[in-house]
Amino acid sequence: MKVVPLDAPLGARIEGICWQDATRPEVAAALNKALGEYLLVVVPGQPMTAPLMRDFASAFGKPRVQLLRYKRNNEVPEVSTMVSTLMADGTTDKTALRSEDWHTDDSYMAVPAKATLLHNMETPSHGGRTWFCNMHTVYEALPESTRKRIDGKRAIHAYDTARARNRPSPRTAQEIAETPDVEHPLVRTHPDTGRKALYLNFNRLDRILGIDRAESDALLDELAAEARKPKHHFGHQWTVGDCVVWDNRATMHRVDVDYPVGERRIMQRVLIEGDKPF
Numbered sequence: 289m290k291v292v293p294l295d296a297p298l299g300a301r302i303e304g305i306c307w308q309d310a311t312r313p314e315v316a317a318a319l320n321k322a323l324g325e326y327l328l329v330v331v332p333g334q335p336m337t338a339p340l341m342r343d344f345a346s347a348f349g350k351p352r353v354q355l356l357r358y359k360r361n362n363e364v365p366e367v368s369t370m371v372s373t374l375m376a377d378g379t380t381d382k383t384a385l386r387s388e389d390w391h392t393d394d395s396y397m398a399v400p401a402k403a404t405l406l407h408n409m410e411t412p413s414h415g416g417r418t419w420f421c422n423m424h425t426v427y428e429a430l431p432e433s434t435r436k437r438i439d440g441k442r443a444i445h446a447y448d449t450a451r452a453r454n455r456p457s458p459r460t461a462q463e464i465a466e467t468p469d470v471e472h473p474l475v476r477t478h479p480d481t482g483r484k485a486l487y488l489n490f491n492r493l494d495r496i497l498g499i500d501r502a503e504s505d506a507l508l509d510e511l512a513a514e515a516r517k518p519k520h521h522f523g524h525q526w527t528v529g530d531c532v533v534w535d536n537r538a539t540m541h542r543v544d545v546d547y548p549v550g551e552r553r554i555m556q557r558v559l560i561e562g563d564k565p566f
């Protein structure tokens with residue numbers, strides 16, 4: 289197995305393995321080491337069946353089911369099917385459009401996923417790049433005075449917030465009951481490295497606690513402006529069969545919704561169980 293660092297603020301490409309190799313402890317250890325070092329790994333290969341993807345994902349921790357039942361694979365519930373095809377009749381899945389802005393998966397949960405695997409099954413002829421942002425370098429680029437203002441602050445994350453540009457998929461009554469608003473630190477410490485990362489989510493972070501709404505909105509806009517700078521970003525152009533794995537604790541991601549209407553864009557996703565942010 290070869291780890292090739294990308295010419296980008298995060299990410300490495302893995303070469304010379306097939307999916308089944310990841311069940312070997314030494315390969316799993318090497319994959320996790322690369323993920324820890326680069327926050328994101330791109331593993332090229334052939335499209336995986338749902339059971340094979342669950343087994344591959346297990347190299348990174350314990351796969352867990354996602355909130356929205358309608359996306360779960362019938363046979364392997366830990367694997368979700370994410371359809372982001374742009375439908376001419378306007379029936380495009382809402383979650384696909386919402387992914388257009390920067391977010392980290394699952395931050396509306398008390399214990400968000402530590403990592404996400406996204407695996408490309410079908411891809412449009414062009415466009416649809418997924419972008420990733422290094423939230424360690426975003427935090428470190430903030431002026432000292434801003435870092436002093438935000439260290440120790442906590443924030444409310446919700447399934448939806450008026451601050452988000454697009455609305456999320458509707459939830460069933462059971463799913464609503466499972467997702468009360470939660471509180472997280474605004475700056476979180478990576479449990480493996482001790483390095484600090486700004487913990488933002490443009491779709492879920494509603495307000496910073498301890499200051500009024502107007503001040504919170506202004507401060508969140510200021511933090512977002514740093515995260516939007518291209519110097520913190522890497523954009524992945526998908527090839528069918530690619531699996532990208534990222535560390536949700538220190539990254540955000542978004543998709544370019546710039547691909548042709550009607551061309552199928554289908555991913556399989558697995559979330560890996562995490563720890564409570566601190």
Ligand SMILES: [Fe+2]
Nearest residue numbers: 387392393541
């Ligand atoms: Fe996402």
